Amino acid sequence: MVQKKRGNSKLVAEKRYSSSKTAAKPRAKPRKKRAVRKPMRGPIGWIVTLFRWIVRLIWGFTWRIGFVTAVILGLAVTYFALQLPAANALLDARARGSVTLLDRTGETFAWRGDQFGGAITTETASPHLTNAIVATEDKRFYWHLGVSPRGIASAVRINLREGRGPLSGHGGSTITQQTAKLLCLGVPYDSATWKSEKEYEADCRRTTMWRKAKEALFAMAMEAKYSKDDILNIYMNRAFLGAGARGFEAASKRYFGKSGADINAAEAAMLAGLLKAPTRYAPTNNLARSQDRASVIIGLMADQGYLSQKDADIARIAPAQLSEAAEAKAGGYFADWVMDSGPEFFTRDTTEDVIIKTTLDRRLQASAEEAMKYIFANKVREGSKAQAAIVVMSADGAVRAMVGGRNTKVSGGFNRATQAMRQTGSAFKPFVYATALELGHSPNELIVDEPLTINIPGSGPWTPKNYTKDFKGAVTLTDALKDSLNIPAVKLSELVGRENVRKVASEFGIESDLAAGPALALGASESTLIEMTGAYAGILNGGSSVTPYGLVELSLLGDSEPLMGTGGGIGERVIRDEAAGKLIYMMERVVRQGTGQRAKLPDREAAGKTGTTQAARDAWFIGFTADYVAGVWMGYDDNTPLTGVTGGGLPAEIWHEVMVRVHQGLPARPLPMIAPAPMAQQPQQHRNGDFAPIPADGVAETVLQRVLRSLGGSNGPDPQRRKRDEYIIDR
Known part of the structure; x- marks a missing residue:
């Protein structure tokens, strides 16, 4: 019997693979090995590695x-x-103030100093103005950070192409950089460092690599500190725009007579066009050139979408025009004179904004300018360099018009009415006759015009001659002045005393040194046109001295009360009313019948006196009506003799043209002259040559009366004075 073994192996083999739930994962594919780049060998390899x-x-x-x-x-x-301070603190940082001059009606006619019209901002300014500025100066203003590398590179390229240095010419600066430069990179003006504000500004405009780098840093700092509108506000208020205007508000008022808030596209374009070259493109210098520049700006505004094509076309068809005051540019010489004659700390060196009301009548100023242009256009040969000057004033010395040269639209130029010292010639003779009339002589007294020689100690004999080279014999004092006879004037001066003549002339306002010799009577001394015109004003007002003035009131901007008032007017009496009236009678005959007939006015009485100096280097006519006194001088700046010109010629004709225009619409008034009584009715007195003081007749004692009284009733010692009987024949 066979025994069975335990644990015999199964007859069926185990499944090679488990169920789907327990199946093993497939094995991953092996990675490919990375290819190792072998180093290049040879010279190329070494070069690549390096x-x-x-x-x-x-x-x-x-x-x-x-x-x-x-x-x-x-x-x-x-x-x-x-x-950096607050933006508002940078809108107005002028080192000096401005002066605004008003005419007699209170209308502005001139500006001086750095005019600041008030702060203007992007909110208050016309949109056309801000658009024009951005379109012209910096179209990428709202996008960059203060510096535009593209703009700088473009500017450098253009400069090099045009043969300049990289920083010369076009700058490529943004509005922010330009504002930084206007602020002088934060360095304030210091009078101890710079001699003048002009020198300070020139230093601020210097262009070097280091300064451009610092400017860029400052610009970026401004972008970090301020908004774009703040930067544009500072720029609009500090930019210099010609004619003394600081900021667009001042420029708008200066050129157009209105605020920068109210300007149209054409006016905004013209103002923006000034930024490139303020003096060159200032419309007061050349309006057509300024309009052409504005047309370019209008094109830029249209290209960048700030203006429709239709609006751009309208702006070009109707370009900006100057205001009436800016276009007239009237009274430049007058304004300069007022500035020079006023207190320095409120005029030339003011740190405040000052308002000065003046005596200027712009209608009369235009009349004087038109008259001068008419005569030079129609009566002076083409190409002549002859100059002329005109002063018109009231009898109290208030100057109503002043022309200091043929170029009437000028400021800061040489003023021949106030600065030119010229010999007066026969225009001085009325002061000789004023002295004689004050001492009791009559316009009807006779004096002999005959050859005369006077021995001058230290100089020898001196023989004056008449302009006509002949002698008239016995003539009245009136006729002697009417015909501007030299010998009677010298005789009369010697008779009444040179010192008395000098005293009367100086008291009437002729402050320059007067000749000491007998040639004093013939105007050998020098004077200015304004002095002489002021002296004639003293004759018109009845014999009182006059100080010509142009300043009526001076006040600070915003103040209701003036700081000072009139600095001139009628002063002390020099001769009596009667003497002044008789002298006016004699001077009226000069215009009616004598050497000044070309000055005769068609509808009113006028009186005056011609003057021509030796070799006709100076020609004068000074005269007056019942309303105004006017003086005219003509000559060459270099003292070249005039050809065929006397005081009774072109100067009298200029005077005539001035006064015809000045009196338009004014009723005719008679001169305050006194016709002398016939000599038969006058007492024969002082035949021995000693003159007693003339009674005051109820008026204030005159300067000459005090002089005579202080001398004990005599005319004072004068070695050159002859006896009365030698010169005067009583009728």
Whole structure:
């Protein structure tokens, strides 16, 4: 019997694979081995390896330097930003103030100094203005961070192409950079460092690599500190726009007579066009050139979407025009004179904004300018360099018009009415006759016109001659003045005393040094046109001295009370009313019958006196009506003799043209002249040549009366004075 073994193996083999739930995962495919790049051998391999090493070195160096630079740049920008004040504090930082001059009606006619019209902002300004500025100066203003690398690169490329240095010419500056430059990179004006504000501004405009780098940092600091509108506000209020205007508000008022809030597209384009070159493109210098520049700006505004094509066409068809005051540019010489004659700390060196009301009458100013242009256009040969000057004033010395040269639209030029010292010639003779009349002589007294020689100690004999080279014999004082005879004038001056003549002339306002010799009577002394015209005004007003003036009131902007008032007017009495009236009678005969007939007016009385100096280097006519006094001078700046011109010629004709225009619409009034009584009715007195003081007749004692009284009733010692009987024949 066979015994069965336990644990015999199964007859059926085990399943090779388990069920799906327990099936083993398939074995992963083996990874392919990475191909190892074998190093290149030979020279090429070495070159490639070296290049890779250099690139890695440069990259490692660059990002580290870039990081350090970025940190330094950030710190610098932060530093500048922390130094910046509030934006509103930077709108007006002028080192000096402005002066606005008003005419006699209170209308503005001129500006001086740095005019600031008031703060203007992007909110208050016309949208056309801000659009024109951005379109012209920086079309990417609202997107950059203060510096435009593209703009700088373009500017450098243009400069190099045009043969200039990389920083010369086009700057590629953004509005923010330009504002940084206007702020002088945060350096304030210091009078101890710079001689003048002009020198300070020139230093601020210097262009160097270091300054451009600092300017870029300052611009980025401004971008970090201020909004875009803040930056644009500062720029609009500090930009210089010609004619002394600081900021667009001042420029808008200066050129258009209205606020920057009210200007149209054409006016905005003209103002924005000034930014490139304020003086060159100022419309007061050349309106057509300024309009052409504005047309370019209008095109930029249209291209950038700020103006429709229709609006751009309208702006070009109707370009901006100057206001009446800006176009007239009247009274430049007058304004300069007022500025020079006023207190320096409120005019030339003012740090405040000052308002000055003046005596200027713009209608009379236009009359004087038109008269001069008319005569030079019709009576003076083409190409002549002769000059002329005109002053018109009231009898109290209030100057109503002033022309200081043939170029009437000028400011800051040489003013021949107030600055030119010229010999007066026979225009001085009325003061000789005024002295004689004050001492009791009559216009009807006779004086002999005959050859005369006077021995002058230290100089020898002096023999005056008449202009006509002949002698008239016995003539009245009236005829002697009417015909401007020289010998009777010298005789009369010697008779009444040169010192008395000098005293009367100086008291009438001729302040220059008067000749000491007998040639005093013939106008050998020098004076200015305004002095002489003011002296004649003293004759018209009855014999009282006059100080010509143009300033009526001076006040600070915003103040209701003036700081000062009129600085001139009628002063002390020089001769009696009667003497003045008789002198006016004699001077009226000069215009009616004598050397001044070309000045005769068609509808009213006029009185005056001609004057021509030796070799005709100066020609004068000064005269008056009952309403106005006017003086005209003509000559060359270099003292070249005039050809065929005397005081009774072109100067008298200019005077005539001025006064015809000045008196349009005014009723005719008689002159305050006194016709002399016939000589038979006058007492024969002072035949021995000693003159007692003339009774005051109830009026204030005159200057000459006091002089005579102080001399004990005599005419004073004068070695050249002859006896009365030698010169005067009583009728």
